[in-house]
Amino acid sequence: MNAAELKTRVVPVLMSGARRGLLDTELESLGGDRDHALLNVLSLAGQALRFTRPAQPAEYAVETWPHDERPILPQTLRAPILRLLERCTEDTARALALALETRRLRPHPFDLPRMDGFVKKHADRLGVTAQYWAQRETSPQAPRGYFDAVDLNAETWTEAAPRIRAKFLREMRKRDAESARLLLEKTWNAEDADSRAQLIAAFQTGLSAGDKDFLEKIRKDRAPRVKAAVQRFLAALSGSAADNPALAACMERIERSKSGLLKKRQTLKLELPATVKDHEAARWIQEQFADVTLAELACACELNDSQGLVDGARKDDNLLFALAMMATRERRFELLETIADEIPDAWGKMSDSNWEDSSLDDSAERARWAQAILRPKEWLPSQPFPAWSWLHRQMEGPLPTNVMREVLASKVWTAQLEEENKPGTELVQVFCALCPPELRNHLRSQLEPLTADRNDKGLMLLEILDSLEKTA
Numbered sequence: 001m002n003a004a005e006l007k008t009r010v011v012p013v014l015m016s017g018a019r020r021g022l023l024d025t026e027l028e029s030l031g032g033d034r035d036h037a038l039l040n041v042l043s044l045a046g047q048a049l050r051f052t053r054p055a056q057p058a059e060y061a062v063e064t065w066p067h068d069e070r071p072i073l074p075q076t077l078r079a080p081i082l083r084l085l086e087r088c089t090e091d092t093a094r095a096l097a098l099a100l101e102t103r104r105l106r107p108h109p110f111d112l113p114r115m116d117g118f119v120k121k122h123a124d125r126l127g128v129t130a131q132y133w134a135q136r137e138t139s140p141q142a143p144r145g146y147f148d149a150v151d152l153n154a155e156t157w158t159e160a161a162p163r164i165r166a167k168f169l170r171e172m173r174k175r176d177a178e179s180a181r182l183l184l185e186k187t188w189n190a191e192d193a194d195s196r197a198q199l200i201a202a203f204q205t206g207l208s209a210g211d212k213d214f215l216e217k218i219r220k221d222r223a224p225r226v227k228a229a230v231q232r233f234l235a236a237l238s239g240s241a242a243d244n245p246a247l248a249a250c251m252e253r254i255e256r257s258k259s260g261l262l263k264k265r266q267t268l269k270l271e272l273p274a275t276v277k278d279h280e281a282a283r284w285i286q287e288q289f290a291d292v293t294l295a296e297l298a299c300a301c302e303l304n305d306s307q308g309l310v311d312g313a314r315k316d317d318n319l320l321f322a323l324a325m326m327a328t329r330e331r332r333f334e335l336l337e338t339i340a341d342e343i344p345d346a347w348g349k350m351s352d353s354n355w356e357d358s359s360l361d362d363s364a365e366r367a368r369w370a371q372a373i374l375r376p377k378e379w380l381p382s383q384p385f386p387a388w389s390w391l392h393r394q395m396e397g398p399l400p401t402n403v404m405r406e407v408l409a410s411k412v413w414t415a416q417l418e419e420e421n422k423p424g425t426e427l428v429q430v431f432c433a434l435c436p437p438e439l440r441n442h443l444r445s446q447l448e449p450l451t452a453d454r455n456d457k458g459l460m461l462l463e464i465l466d467s468l469e470k471t472a
Contacts, residue, residue: 011045070106070127077467078108084460085118089426091392092461095433097122098397099468106130124161131161154179158187166198170205170362177206185214193223200229204331212237228290232329235293246291251300253288254319256312268301268312270319281318282353289322294330306335314342321349328369329357337372344375351381351390360394367400374403380412384423388430398436405439407431408446417446428458435462437469 073081085093097118100106106127112119116133119126123134152160152168160168172180184199191199200218203211211233219230235244253271258264276284294306303309306327313319320339324346327336340346360366370391381387391399398404407413413431416423423431428447435443440462447455 011049065109066128066132068106068127068129070104070129072108073100073105074467074471077464078111080460080464081107082111082114084457084464085115088457088461089389089429090121091389091426091430091433092457093118093121094392094396095461096464097125099465101125102397103468103471105468105471124164154183157183162195162198165195166202169199169202173202173205177208178210180206181211181214188218193226196221196223197225197229200226203229203233207233207236209237224290231291232293235296244291244296246288247296247300250288250292250297254301256301266301266303266308266312267315268309268319269316270313270322272318279352282321282349285318285322286325286350286353286355289326292326294323294326294332294335297326306332307338310335310338310342317343321346324373325350325355325357328360328373331360331365333368333372336369340373340375344379345381347373347391348379348381348387351387354390356393363397366395366397370395370403371400374399374407376403376406376410376413380407380410384412384416385427385430388427388434392430392433395434399434401436401438404434404436407434408439408442417449422450422454425454425457428455429461432458432461437466440466 081096084096104127106129107115107119109129112130112133119130120134123130152164157165157168169180169184172183180202184202188196203215215230215234215237218226219234221227221230231244231246253273255269255271257267257269259267270285272281272284294309298304298306298309301309301312303312306323309323310320313323320343324336324339324343327333327339328350343349360369399407415421416427428450432440432443432447444459444462447458
């Protein structure tokens with residue numbers, strides 16, 4: 001009896017549990033004891049099923065993964081990274097994703113199932129393999145594109161994630177602003193609201209009169225963030241505030257008066273609506289001044305320049321906070337530094353309003369912003385974690401070394417390390433995420449006395465970041 005006969009005659013009988021008499025003919029051909037022969041047949045049938053290849057299906061789908069030129073992260077870091085991602089904070093996960101993006105490394109494909117949530121959240125920073133993994137459950141009819149920012153060109157840029165596309169457009173605006181505008185005009189009507197908001201922010205780079213016609217066409221966009229950005233750009237191009245209803249609304253809330261004995265100076269004060277509570281003030285101010293530029297406001301207040309606005313608002317923290325947000329949007333870092341001297345908690349108010357602004361489009365600008373607005377010696381948040389976590393989202397990387405050095409030496413932080421306070425693991429992790437390489441050893445020395453439940457994830461993150469930076 002050969003393997004084919006076992007499969008066609010014996011196996012169906014054994015699997016169906018039919019009467020033993022159906023096997024008598026086969027058992028007689030084997031000779032010897034009937035029960036022993038039955039066990040032999042059963043054993044032979046099992047071996048036949050084990051080693052015989054199954055029939056090839058008529059058709060089947062082959063999964064083809066995209067080509068990814070990024071090197072896989074070192075073998076020695078695979079297990080530590082998987083341990084780090086177990087119940088870590090979003091700040092730690094973001095810091096790891098940013099480090100992998102900077103070093104242009106990608107996770108090992110075998111590890112993707114174990115870091116599924118991390119990959120889906122940060123796929124656009126982790127390379128095309130991670131992007132493929134994150135989109136594997138989407139509809140086959142849905143458009144898909146797997147690109148690194150460095151791989152995009154004018155033909156393929158529409159297929160990448162919104163953040164990568166916005167970065168590509170900003171870089172293109174630096175080289176050729178007109179070509180970048182024409183590229184966006186072709187796809188504008190097909191973009192969703194979030195993509196439009198990210199892409200239009202790129203116009204702050206290389207803004208010129210050539211952009212005016214396109215901006216006029218989209219000035220009535222339905223997305224509030226897009227509408228506000230377009231209004232600011234048009235105001236900057238025209239130099240006139242006459243047609244800006246948002247400016248008129250702001251001026252209705254600003255009281256102007258004269259002060260001083262010998263030399264009269266204009267004093268400005270922002271009156272909040274009676275319905276706006278203290279904890280809602282920052283968000284109301286953010287929304288109220290979103291469509292107004294510094295030049296428009298100075299002109300409406302009959303002042304020569306933006307510095308006059310700061311001088312006039314010196315005694316009003318609410319108006320100074322509005323000026324700080326406007327200076328951030330317009331990248332007026334020297335003016336922002338002057339404002340922060342008067343209101344050291346400006347960045348804390350921004351975090352309270354959960355302000356998300358994409359006008360700072362590279363690490364150099366974000367570092368300059370942090371140096372201008374952070375005042376660790378004068379102010380640190382009383383409720384630390386939310387504000388520092390917000391700050392890490394804005395920075396997309398560590399703080400400048402000189403700023404972080406002041407933070408680690410500040411009284412508020414050192415007080416957190418005292419026996420009776422002891423920072424929680426969330427605060428420890430965000431400080432490790434914000435720490436530049438030059439200060440990691442110093443931060444380690446501050447964190448090592450803490451218990452393992454507070455410092456283990458933070459110290460693990462510092463160790464992994466150090467190892468990644470040593471990777472060739």
